[in-house]
Amino acid sequence: MYDGDVEPARITIRESRNYKRNLFTALHEVGHHIFWNDEAWQFQVLPELGDKARLIEEKIVNDFAASILVPEDAVALHLGEGVSPEGIQALIQGTQASATTCCIRALNQPGQRLVILASEDGKIWYADSNGTPYNPGRRVAQPALISAIERARESGKYRLMGGEGIRYSKGWADTDVCLDVLLHDGLVIAVATSTRPSLRGSASTGWHEVCEACGAEFAASASSGQCTTCGDWKCSDCRGCQCTASKAVYCRRCFLVLPTTEASKGMTVHEECD
Template identity: 30%
Template sequence: MPGVLERLREDPFAELGRWDDIRIIRVSTNEISGSVDTGKGCSVLGQYNGEDTPPSITVVGSNRPGRPWFTVLHELGHHEQRGDLDWFDSALSRQADGGWELEEQVCEAFAADILLGEDVAAAVLQGRAVDASVVPLLHKATGASRMACCVRVSQLFGDECLVLITDLTGRVYFSASSGDISRPKVGTIQAPNSLPARAASAGSIISSNADLTYATGRIRSGFRAHSVRDGNYVYSIFTTGFAPWSKLDISRPVEWSELDWFCESCQEHSDGYWLKRCPVCHQGKCPNCNACSCGVASEKICSSCHLTWSTARFANGSDVCRDCD
């Protein structure tokens, strides 16, 4: 259809509302309880259902620019892929996981390419090297969601990389990967001495031997990385290849290790101490007995999306979660 790309970029909800072969559903408050898969399914707060007639896309939140636009375009990517039987037979069905990871990567690239095409990115960057500061730069210059900017930077980087967004406590908000670097699960806590955690205080950090913590309790170390803080978020790029921010390119092997911690409360050794963190004291919670420095945990309802989150997901004194700010 002539002009469809431009119309999707201008307002994807308005454009998709004109289509007869797909239905858009927007939900909020308690409507989404148990209905939108945000775990093993999509990396965004949305869901595609090809069994509906016509197929439906459910999106959490309003139709305002930013995260909901990225979400609805991400889910449109599922619709387009699952309607292409040749693509399913030649690529998705041949993957060891049934095509889940590949399909997700294509959806994210699809959404980012619409919102942040080559012309848009080139106009903003004007030839500058790609480092972690480019993510908030694109976000501010275009109004595209942080997630879309994260995916676009992973495409622009030019080498294998992981682009990571964390909050100031080190909790993973979103990530995008190019190459074979595995993505940490959303909500995974990075260790207090990790590059994102240090950048939350220092503002900007460069490392030639940075670590990534995964939800399994494993740590992958040896990355060249750059992290910058912008407001309530920390943006990081981890790479095993060339790092444009490094004057010296000293190669180190990327290795795996395990987290191990001894809890004084229950007297047990545990893996994954930093995978759970108290929202009040921001210290690790023991996976065995749930002990932390203060023993207090609390939750709060966001006044925008009406979802219940840990208080760590809110800026100090704010009633709006960091996903909606």
């Protein structure tokens, strides 16, 4: 946590057992310190960004920390020919950066992709995208990812073309994808790229959704319809969607957005990060 209101400014870190995570956290907060003391950023740029200001600053300081922990020569060596799970794995093994940090670095490479870190049972811990395929978030189950993981158990890696694609909470799936999966020390590193970015297939709305507003689980088929503003299926219990959810709260450990159900309880750290 960064506190610029004291003299001198103070950075407080809740130490993790993961040494690499501690390094990232410290550098992330240094990034906030730099912005805090940048008058142009504080008084000219931030007011223009409006509600997106915090999200943008978080992304920039994440990139700042990642760029220090993963040097350019390592990026050129392992990702210079293209981003792959094997390249991300090599960065994890050859630098002082955590798996999440290496994924952030991979997203800054040319081209569009979705990068996912998950457990071997398919639970997503981290997901982010710099274009297509879009980021589905961590709460939507991904059958294609689970299928690819199962097929990767024999050789340690697998490439899945198409299939059920990447599912989204708005009730559709991008089926024009290539999903590369690699098993690494209990983690799953996945990189998804679009095969035909301009075309997408609609998926059945028969699976269950989790309401961003109240946290209730409901069948998409039971929804009264999609919100015309955010596109989410309206909750069958509270009729809520992302529009009724509170403003984003960022985890103080991993700096990713907390689900509304956790933020509404006053939590500031993901359950799995605590």
